[in-house]
Structures are given as C-alpha cells and as structure tokens.
Amino acid sequence: MKIAIDCHTLEVENWAGKEQVLFNFLLSLKANDKINDYILYCRRQVLKAADWPQRWQIKSWQLPSPLWQLIVLLHCLIQKVDVLVAPCAYLLPAINVFCANVVILHDVTTIIPDIAPTHKLGIKIKEKLFLRLALRRAKVIIAVSEHTKKDAVKYFNIAPNKIDVIYPGCRFNQSLISLDILAAEKLSEHHLPLEFILFVGTLEPRKNLNNLILAYKQLHDRQKAIPSLLIVGKKGWYYQDIFNLVATNNLTNKVVFAGYLPNELLPYLYNKALVTVYPSLYEGFGLPALEAMACGSPVIATNTSSVSEVTGQAAILVNPYSVDEIADAMHKVLTSPDLQQTMRKQGLQQAAQFSWLNFVQSFLTIINQITK
Numbered sequence: 001m002k003i004a005i006d007c008h009t010l011e012v013e014n015w016a017g018k019e020q021v022l023f024n025f026l027l028s029l030k031a032n033d034k035i036n037d038y039i040l041y042c043r044r045q046v047l048k049a050a051d052w053p054q055r056w057q058i059k060s061w062q063l064p065s066p067l068w069q070l071i072v073l074l075h076c077l078i079q080k081v082d083v084l085v086a087p088c089a090y091l092l093p094a095i096n097v098f099c100a101n102v103v104i105l106h107d108v109t110t111i112i113p114d115i116a117p118t119h120k121l122g123i124k125i126k127e128k129l130f131l132r133l134a135l136r137r138a139k140v141i142i143a144v145s146e147h148t149k150k151d152a153v154k155y156f157n158i159a160p161n162k163i164d165v166i167y168p169g170c171r172f173n174q175s176l177i178s179l180d181i182l183a184a185e186k187l188s189e190h191h192l193p194l195e196f197i198l199f200v201g202t203l204e205p206r207k208n209l210n211n212l213i214l215a216y217k218q219l220h221d222r223q224k225a226i227p228s229l230l231i232v233g234k235k236g237w238y239y240q241d242i243f244n245l246v247a248t249n250n251l252t253n254k255v256v257f258a259g260y261l262p263n264e265l266l267p268y269l270y271n272k273a274l275v276t277v278y279p280s281l282y283e284g285f286g287l288p289a290l291e292a293m294a295c296g297s298p299v300i301a302t303n304t305s306s307v308s309e310v311t312g313q314a315a316i317l318v319n320p321y322s323v324d325e326i327a328d329a330m331h332k333v334l335t336s337p338d339l340q341q342t343m344r345k346q347g348l349q350q351a352a353q354f355s356w357l358n359f360v361q362s363f364l365t366i367i368n369q370i371t372k
Contacts, residue, residue, distance in 0.1 A: 001371060004039040004081045004099075008068070009088040011044045014234045014260040016202050017287040018106050021144070022087045024171045025363075028356035030056070033364060039079060041072050065091075073098060082371050083139075090127065090134035100139040100370055105163075107284025108151045109206060115282045118205035120237050132156055139370045142166050142363065144285045145306035164366055167309075168285060169356030170294045172267045186268045192258060196230040197330060198273035198297065200266065200288040201280070204236030208279045208302070208320045210245055215279075215326035217249045222331065226254075227274055234260040270295035274340065275333045278302065279320040286310045290354055293347030298340050300329045314343065314350035 005026070009019055029038070030052060040047055042060040049058045061071050069091055076084060077098045085102045086093040093101035109115045110127040135141060135156050141163045143149040149163045184194055197216070201207045209231065216229045229251075246255045261269070270276060276292035278301040286307040292299050293314055301307045303317035311317065316333065318325045333339055 001036045001082045001367065002039065002079060003036050003083045003085060003367065004041060004072075004076055004079075005085045005087065006072070006089060006092050007040045007047065007087075008043045010046045011042065016234070017285070018088045020171065020263075020287065021106070021168045021285075024169065024356055025087065025359065028169070028360045029363075032357060032360050036364075036367075039075070039081065041075075043068055069095065083367055086134065090130045092134075093138055094130040094133040096137070101134070101137055102140055102142065102367070102370075103134055103138040104142045104144070105135070105148055105152055105284075106144050107148055107282070108155055109282055109284070111155045112151065112282065115206060118238070118281070138162070140164060140366055142366065144168055145309050147306035147309065148284045164362070166359050166362045167354050168287070169359050170287075170290050170351055170354050171263075171356075172270070172291050172294045173351075184272075186265055187272065190258070190261065190265065192269075193228040193230060193256060194272070195227040196256070196273060197227055197334075198230050198232065198269060198276045198292070199278065200232045200269070200276070200291070201278070202233050202236040203231070203239040203242055205238050206281050207233075208281050209242045211320060211323050211326060212277055212279050213242065213245050213249070213251065213255065214323045215330065216255070217251060218323060218327040219330055219334075220251065220254060222327075226334065229255045230258060230269070230273075231255065232258045232261055232266075232269060266291065267295045270297045273297045275300060275330060277326070277330065278307070279318065279326055280304075280307070281320050283307050289315065290351055294351035294354075296344045296348060298333050298343035299347060300326070300333065310350075310354075311347075312350045312353075314346035316343075 037055045039057040044062055045060045047058050061068055073096055081099045083100045083102055084096050087104040093103050110119050110124045135158055143163050143165050146165050149165050152158045152163055153160050219226055270292045276297040276299050278289045280302050282305045289299050289301045289307055290310050299315040301311050301315045301317055302320040316329045318329050
C-alpha cells in the first residue's frame, strides 16, 4: 500500500503539540511498519531522505500554498497513492478526490463559540472554509480523544461511526532523566531556577496563563517564600497581556519566561518541577499534562474538555475559570511532600498507558480496513 502524509506543518521554526505528535507518529511508523510505502510531502526540506527508509519518498516543493497543494494532488494521482493522511492541516483532504482521505483531528477550537475568540481571525476563516469539507470527505477521521470526537459530532454533524479515537503516545519517559545533579546542571546552563512551579505551552489566551498568574499572585501573598513560576513556551498570539499582568502585580522577579526551550531539556524540567500546572480553557488532548506525568511531575490540570482522559485519577483537576481553585490546588501540593510523592507514582502509572506503538498499530488497522 502507498500512503501519503502531509508534513508541511513541520516547517514552522518551533514545534507546538500538533507538530510534536506528527513527528513522533512518523518515527513510530518508521520503526514499526516494514510493509507499506510512504510519501512525505513538505514545502521545505525539513526532513532528510537519509533519515528515512529507502521505500519512503520525501517530496519537497518550495511553492506558494495553492500551487503546492495542486502539485501534491497531481503527484498523488501519478504515484497511485492509496491513502492521503492529513495530520494537522485540512486543505488537502478538503479538495482531494484521487484517493481515500484520513484526517487526524486534534481539536475544533476555532469553531467552539466560547473558545473561538481566542484565535486569530485568519486561522478561524481557514478552518471554517476547509475543516468542515475535509471531515465530510474523509473516509475515516481519527480523533485524539473522546472529547474531540464528541465535538466533531456536535459541531459538524459527523456520524459517530466515522470517527475512531486513538490516543497519541508520549515521547518522554523517566528513563530519559539522569541523576538530579545532571538535571541541575542542565537548568543552570539555561539560567533557570532550581525550584519552580512549571507551565509548558504556547503563550496564547486559550492556555489561560492570566488566571495562572493571578493564582500564583494569590499564593505569593499568602507566603512570600514560594518557588518561582517558570513559563516555558513560544509566543503565540494576543500574549502581551500576560507580560503586563506580571508587571502590574510586581511579579517580575518571581515569574520566569524561559521562551521556547530544546526538547531534550523538557524531561529535566518536568522531573525537577515541584508541580506542573496546566489550566488550559480547552484541549483536544493535553500533551504537556501527559509529558509531565511521564517524567514524574505532580500535575494540576483543567477539568474541562479532554484533559481528564489523559490524566485519569493521577492529577488534581481544577476549574480553569476559578483563580481561587487553582491557587488552593498549588498550595495543597506545595505544602505536602507526601502528596507530591503519591502523585508522582500515580502519574507514571497513568502515562504508561499511552503508547506510540498502540497508536501506529491502530492506525494501520484502520488503513487496512478502508482500503480493502
């Protein structure tokens, strides 16, 4: 079977969750599928042919978007591709009529009325134009959570039996983390605090950093000697309010904005964190919560959308709209070493249930079914 995958989103400079999921999906396919042939379509040479099996083609055309899409579809036709997989973007499956489409759906945040205003207008327009058509034309939709499946059914009127739920795996595990002294050295190299409350994610309104900062301020007012709040992630959009809020609350010396950090550093950060807080307003999956548990961090997370599917009973779940609830949960974890230890153990057990091998095996089963 010949399977094409749209990989053009990997061209962004700093990958967010969807790009991380896509790349680790490709790595797991490479490791576990020795039968099928693959074509990976890019707009820039972000993937090197030498890194992939000989039966995998890496096709890259640095062209404007509409022309690139047309070239990809013509190439699919010429190559007699059996399946086109859209893991992040939806224009190709919206217009492809040459082979079966498989859409991997992470979320529908641009459509949900309460969450859509947190996105840029251009993104909302694109998804409204193409996502609905892509889902309609897809032979099968792979949702990364049950909640995402329910949203697709609710907002797009998709038949539930057309959507399969497969949870992504985790790229990290505790075995990646060396001795504490090495972790401390890694943090020091990047001028990061050695004791901290951790947040990992893109700086954008949906991640609810404003309420996290207000909760941290409340905690700081209760007791001055608290660890720093370390915020790790690239700037997204509408982020200036986050920096302003830190300044107006006199927290500049306590809140550390580390920016986007190398992937190899993240396991150390998660492992050294006293607690990882992820109070997002909405998530299609919630990858940072999974990564934190996999690296042995206690987790406080939102009780909305899909995150409870990821954390199970291993995290403390809070109402993301309640500053008091976020602050109380942080206080509870920070003041109880026994609770921290219990949460670390439970988190490791919960994270172990998420496997890239399972994702790929389920994906290949679906592909084989729709191409019979």
